[in-house]
Amino acid sequence: xxxxxxxxxxxxxxxxxxxxxxxxxxxxxxxxxxxxxxxxxxxxxxxxxxxxxxxxxxxxxxxxxxxxxxxxxxxxxxxxxxxxxxxxxxxxxxxxxxxxxxxxxxxxxxxxxxxxxxxxxxxxxxxxxxxxxxxxxxxx
Amino acid sequence: xxxxxxxxxxxxxxxxxxxxxxxxxxxxxxxxxxxxxxxxxxxxxxxxxxxxxxxxxxxxxxxxxxxxxxxxxxxxxxxxxxxxxxxxxxxxxxxxxxxxxxxxxxxxxxxxxxxxxxxxxxxxxxxxxxxxxxxxxxx
Numbered sequence: 001x002x003x004x005x006x007x008x009x010x011x012x013x014x015x016x017x018x019x020x021x022x023x024x025x026x027x028x029x030x031x032x033x034x035x036x037x038x039x040x041x042x043x044x045x046x047x048x049x050x051x052x053x054x055x056x057x058x059x060x061x062x063x064x065x066x067x068x069x070x071x072x073x074x075x076x077x078x079x080x081x082x083x084x085x086x087x088x089x090x091x092x093x094x095x096x097x098x099x100x101x102x103x104x105x106x107x108x109x110x111x112x113x114x115x116x117x118x119x120x121x122x123x124x125x126x127x128x129x130x131x132x133x134x135x136x137x138x139x140x
Numbered sequence: 141x142x143x144x145x146x147x148x149x150x151x152x153x154x155x156x157x158x159x160x161x162x163x164x165x166x167x168x169x170x171x172x173x174x175x176x177x178x179x180x181x182x183x184x185x186x187x188x189x190x191x192x193x194x195x196x197x198x199x200x201x202x203x204x205x206x207x208x209x210x211x212x213x214x215x216x217x218x219x220x221x222x223x224x225x226x227x228x229x230x231x232x233x234x235x236x237x238x239x240x241x242x243x244x245x246x247x248x249x250x251x252x253x254x255x256x257x258x259x260x261x262x263x264x265x266x267x268x269x270x271x272x273x274x275x276x277x278x279x
Binding site: 001002003006009010013016017020021023024025026027028030031032033049050053054057061065 | 190194195198202205206207235238239242246248250251252253254255257258259261262265266268269272273276277278279
């Protein structure tokens, strides 16, 4: 498993813990165990689990297992660009999360910045991975 | 594919079907005049899909495919892995029953079931991360 995958998968595991913890607090509060700032915790729960956990884990595993070599050349992609994609994704997750809990005038701007980082991460990652969507050497 | 993965994957398919049935029932509640508690199935449907289907499929496949922990115990101690499967599914099943019930007729029983569901799913997540963390390695 290459280093970018290890970091992305470990980050995804941390987001799984954060997201499950937020979800458990929200569900327990629904059951009457304490009260929580729903407006704050609910968007964070969704962001951490959908983007931080599910999307990041998928990206990390894809970078690890997709075919790397074609008959003519190495298509594994620039590790620098993959690091950039994972960095932007994580900055985006935190900006989008902070945006959801920021005071009113800042809320929209911070969330938008976060989403732009996430979109950029997705574009860079897709660009790196595109040539790797191919038959493996064993199938050629 | 190890036996535990087969359980995870089969259960995840079951939750996919249940999630879509719950979602369809929610959509049919008003047009077909179904009972009021059916309208409260929205959050259940979402969590059946995201936790029961997606997360459980990931848990099972990662348990199978991630680099091996050691030659002697390739996937580590199987007991925590079985406990994770049991806790995740017990938590989800409790939620399926308790959440619509609590939405229409809240009581200390339904509230307690929701708290128990939250704790079971949280423990499953924590346990799974602790179990898988050492397997995120180069080879």
